Amino acid sequence: MARFDLTGYDLAELKGLQFEIEQEIKRRARDERERARARIHALAADAGIPLDALIAKAVPRYRNPADSGQTWTGRGRQPRWIAEALACGRSLDEFKI
Structure with missing residues (x-):
């Protein structure tokens, strides 16, 4: 160069x-x-x-119990509701679908 x-x-x-x-x-x-x-x-x-x-759709693996419309596949950036719950000491397993 x-x-x-x-x-x-x-x-x-x-x-x-x-x-x-x-x-x-x-x-x-x-x-x-x-x-x-x-x-x-x-x-x-x-x-x-x-x-x-050819495009595999990611299936949601986690659901917000306070708002069932909010889900997360476990890929990419964590949604705020997951990040806040984890910061409060909750386990990711609590949100598994």
């Missing part, structure tokens, strides 16, 4: 460069996700398989 001499830039210019770099990184990541999504759609279509058939 090429090295750049940044010593001639003042702080405001460096922050401007940082902002532009962050925006470019986000744009490229978004573009890569879109290209990957398009490839996946094309592969599924070529195979004659509906995309929904």
